[in-house]
Amino acid sequence: MNEPQKTLSVRLRIWRQPIGNSNGQFVEYGVNDIPVEASFLEMLDILNEQLVESGEDAVAFESDCREGICGTCSLVIDGLPHGEGQCTTCQLQMRNFKDGATITVEPFSTGAFKTIKDLVVDRSPLDRIIESGGYVTVHSGPKPEPNSIPIEEDVVEDALDASACIGCGACVAACPNGSASLFTSAKIGHLALLPQGQTERYGRVRKMVEAMDNEGFGSCRNYAECQASCPKNISIKYIGRMNKDYIHATIHGGDNRGPVKAT
Amino acid sequence: MNRLQTFYGTSIGKKIVVAITGVIMYGFVIGHMLGNLKAFGGATALDQYAEMLREIGKAFLGHGTFLWIARIVLIAAVIGHVTTVILLSRINSASQPTRTIRRRNASTLAAKWMAISGTLVLLFIIIHIAQFTLGWITPHASGTTGFETGMVYSNLWGAFNIWYVALFYVAMMAMVCLHVYHGAWSMMQTFGLDAPDRNALIRGSAAAIAISLFIGFSAVPIAMLTNAISKPPAMDELQSADASAIQIEVIR
Numbered sequence A: 001m002n003e004p005q006k007t008l009s010v011r012l013r014i015w016r017q018p019i020g021n022s023n024g025q026f027v028e029y030g031v032n033d034i035p036v037e038a039s040f041l042e043m044l045d046i047l048n049e050q051l052v053e054s055g056e057d058a059v060a061f062e063s064d065c066r067e068g069i070c071g072t073c074s075l076v077i078d079g080l081p082h083g084e085g086q087c088t089t090c091q092l093q094m095r096n097f098k099d100g101a102t103i104t105v106e107p108f109s110t111g112a113f114k115t116i117k118d119l120v121v122d123r124s125p126l127d128r129i130i131e132s133g134g135y136v137t138v139h140s141g142p143k144p145e146p147n148s149i150p151i152e153e154d155v156v157e158d159a160l161d162a163s164a165c166i167g168c169g170a171c172v173a174a175c176p177n178g179s180a181s182l183f184t185s186a187k188i189g190h191l192a193l194l195p196q197g198q199t200e201r202y203g204r205v206r207k208m209v210e211a212m213d214n215e216g217f218g219s220c221r222n223y224a225e226c227q228a229s230c231p232k233n234i235s236i237k238y239i240g241r242m243n244k245d246y247i248h249a250t251i252h253g254g255d256n257r258g259p260v261k262a263t
Numbered sequence B: 001m002n003r004l005q006t007f008y009g010t011s012i013g014k015k016i017v018v019a020i021t022g023v024i025m026y027g028f029v030i031g032h033m034l035g036n037l038k039a040f041g042g043a044t045a046l047d048q049y050a051e052m053l054r055e056i057g058k059a060f061l062g063h064g065t066f067l068w069i070a071r072i073v074l075i076a077a078v079i080g081h082v083t084t085v086i087l088l089s090r091i092n093s094a095s096q097p098t099r100t101i102r103r104r105n106a107s108t109l110a111a112k113w114m115a116i117s118g119t120l121v122l123l124f125i126i127i128h129i130a131q132f133t134l135g136w137i138t139p140h141a142s143g144t145t146g147f148e149t150g151m152v153y154s155n156l157w158g159a160f161n162i163w164y165v166a167l168f169y170v171a172m173m174a175m176v177c178l179h180v181y182h183g184a185w186s187m188m189q190t191f192g193l194d195a196p197d198r199n200a201l202i203r204g205s206a207a208a209i210a211i212s213l214f215i216g217f218s219a220v221p222i223a224m225l226t227n228a229i230s231k232p233p234a235m236d237e238l239q240s241a242d243a244s245a246i247q248i249e250v251i252r
Helices: A040-053 A124-133 A153-163 A170-174 A181-193 A201-214 A225-229 A237-252 B002-009 B011-041 B043-055 B065-095 B114-133 B152-160 B163-190 B199-225 B241-251
Strands: A007-016 A025-035 A102-106 A115-117
Touching: A025 A040, A124 A181, A124 A201, A153 A181, A170 A181, A170 A225, A181 A201, A181 A225, A181 A237, A201 A237, A201 B002, A201 B011, A237 B002, A237 B011, A237 B163, B002 B011, B011 B043, B011 B065, B011 B163, B011 B199, B043 B152, B065 B114, B114 B152, B114 B163, B152 B163, B152 B199, B163 B199
Parallel strands: A007 A102
Antiparallel strands: A007 A025
16 A cells, blocks of 8 residues: 655755845755645754754744744745745645745845845834834723723724734735735724724824835735735725825824813 | 825825826716717717817806816826826835745736836827827828818828727727726725725726726727718818808807
């Protein structure tokens, strides 16, 4: 009886870029005896063990939870952010590849995401967009009664759909313009839908949109490639809502707090 | 003023300027297509329609003033649209991926071709105005009357009886069709009027209008090339421009 194949071999074309250098190149590596149960990142761990044993510099790549919820892993595999499936890189399994396949691995590099080393890019522009307005005002008194703010079920679900964004940056990497519109609109949309986010709603959209532009991201041209690459299925409907709130903010001015005047 | 500067300084502000100028041109293009269909009513119907355009608001504004207001608004819209798009695409080329990207085929052909179709349409607008408004480039088939201001039907007939002129117009209308399809539904997104429950309607309407524009605009050159509609009256039978103006007065 023939045993099913337990291992596979692949050839990797990996983008190697030394730290502090703005230029890099593709280097080919062969990896053999990969267990079919291995994930893509585990396959890269096997490669790195080989490289370290032979005294070479290990390939730098980012990963953390390896269960698809943290948004740290960020590889462009065969030209697609996070690879063929609409999942995070860590959820990509080696059993999805053919034995003997050649796989190209690149970083999420765009105009705004500069490559730090090999497959690691600087995604702190996304953090700075959040810092600019991704917060809500809460009172500092005693802990409020849970469920004291009633919210409609469908509104909660809509807000939670937006909050599912893990900030991996696949939308930016997939966009032909390198736009962060899907990310920014998901963060804005999440807070704009909930009562707790209303106070700063219109000030927030202006701050976050301006921060997004200042970080050097491109503009949205409605390609919808971001939505197709998002591991969390964030809809481009949030981009339309962001635009709507931005128009409102421009016409009516900043946030809802406004100046208090005694009469 | 400061608020407007900040607004135009952001990518969304620029997109909204592109959308507003786009709406102006979209409205014009739909009106232009419907007006062109007057050609199927014969030479007099089309020439009278063209003269009527100069008469809009005559009682209040005087002859041709409204037409000039419309022209200035449209030229401003074209300039605003093109310059803003150039500014946006400069930002976009600086921020685009620094590696070869593969697409997941989420984007339509119309979306990918926006820059190509837009550039071609801009060139077409210039050629079209030089040909039929200013009369600078006037190719006309042998045996037809040459370009004469006010003789709209006869001018079209002379030009569209050359197969490559007709083909050029039909090809450019395909570009207009592609451009306004992606433009119209993107505009809805830019204004934030899209929502998943009405996106099918928005995209469907954008496609229907784009296809109607293509068919409506292409009908006249094809009909004239294939002699499917009547020839313009011969030159000696034509009344002078003054006489046709009098005729309009009489009809009224």
